[in-house]
Amino acid sequence: MSSPDTLIAGETLVDMFPTSSGPLADVETFERRAGGAPANLAVAMTRLGSAPYLWTKLGSDPFGDHLADVLDTEDVPDRFIEIDPDRKTAHTLVGDDPAADQAFVFYKEGTATMAMEPGTVADDALADLEWVHFGGVMLCEEPARTAMLDLAERAQAADCTVSFDPNTREDLWPDPTKLEPTMRDALELADVIKTDREDLAMLLDSVENSIETVAEELTGYGPHSVFLTQGSKGTYALATDDSPWGPAETDQPTLHVDAIDTTGAGDAFTAGAITALLEGKSLDEAIRFANAVGALTTTETGAMAPLPTREAVEGLLESA
Template identity: 30%
Template sequence: MKKICVVGSLNMDLVVTVDRFPRPGETIIGREFTTYPGGKGGNQAVALGRLGADVLMVGKLGDDIFGEQYIKNLKENGVYVDGVRVEKGISSGIAVIEVDNTGENNIVIVAGANGRVDRAFIDENWPLMEERDIFLFQLEIPLDTVLYTVEKLKKAGKIIILDPAPARVLPDEILLNVDYITPNETEIEIITGMKIENDEDLHRACNWLISKGVKNVIAKVGKRGAYLATHDSFAHVPGFSVKAVDTTAAGDSFNAGFVFALAQGKGIIESIQFANAVGAISTTAKGAQSAMPTLEQVKAFMDEQMC
């Protein structure tokens, strides 16, 4: 199996449930408070670890209690943490989330140590990273760092997967170095500036990304599965029907499933099928990382679905 590296964000989610949101200046009593490890980088690394991948995390945490908790969580889920640094004098990345009794939420994100994942940090970890084969990125660390790292990795002959979230317009220099990009429909609209209303629109948007140098576009379309676009093809890979309970981090689970299968030497279509299964299973339980499946669960699910 090829070795994987996730370069990205590590957040602690602080979730408060309330009957209603407070008005400005008002203090109210909340119902429940919970902390969950999160951040797209951490989510994807944990999902890979739970599947049994050989995965290294590269990112930063703050010198607070959340940093200690997160490193412990990564280790418990089979993720190598030699590339994770605790940054002195700054908090870990956090998301403060209020959820009311209708399910609506308010979210405030503080980048914290994620904002200090810079070029120098990549250079410090380069000896570890050079030993890896497949690299998975998101966009919750500085864009300059993503650009610098993908260019350096491409020169070293590595495989690069980009989950372009949170979505933004991307410089051509990043797209030119990406082997696989995995946007959902909203993200591809933001990146390309094209409105997606049907499959023909999606195909045109995928072709735009291909024209920028991306080798393969894997467009996620929710419960319908995903589309694979290359220079000369556009194919639908159907999803799996499940009773969804919580779609949090389904996209992160999908990306982890795709990278895991790719690392095992599976073909692209087969890897997308596996990713669809991992993403679907992750929606059948509450939580993000806690709902991510093991390899045994995915195999059992696919065997049942394929009957």
């Protein structure tokens, strides 16, 4: 088997799903599920037949042991999976209450999850890669923030395609004033971003502008390609002249499935887009493929368990 050509960087953690709906404060029991956007993405790509490296850090604790077992079972390469002997693994409560202020409650302070160090992935490793992806959760505090931006800068210098999912949640940031400047720094280092109108609202003239205007505005911060997911309305994507698959634009509708839980749909979409573009598909083909991966992930509860195989994705596309 050839070595991976992609590196995904960021958190692997445990999602705790309530066994009943309503306010989290009233929930008595939870079900443990492996999660974390970068880990979801890595598993999704592996199931699609293009296993990437995953750079992540786990604690030496029961949650960390469980997550390491899951990643091993899913055949995610372990070259950059670190175990911190002194810290615990982060976890998240996933809410099921439409009236609640928070859908997710993170427990991350002082954890191994957020203790990723700059320089862990060496330059010679980056030289062998085609694509590097990082997520916004890791930017909320140090040393993970510096680790991610350092990785993106060195990956760009190594001529990797660098993609970024902002995934902004202000409540995660100990100092919210760092959110906007950090997003600007990240976008300058990204070739591709996957986001929506609201995620980067602090950088936009108005979230009410047309989807085409929003995408064009975001390219002004650095990326040559912008993928804007719109929920049930599908996905709009724009690639400029600087893109290997551009200039191009596409507006692909959502594929119909019986949706149950959308927790990991965005991560699955990103996995589909990266996989398809690395295979040389056009922007139009890649976004349609990514929409299918994302749609199938909503058919079961949880972010990782329902991630589809390539055969399932191709079956949905053929029947659409």
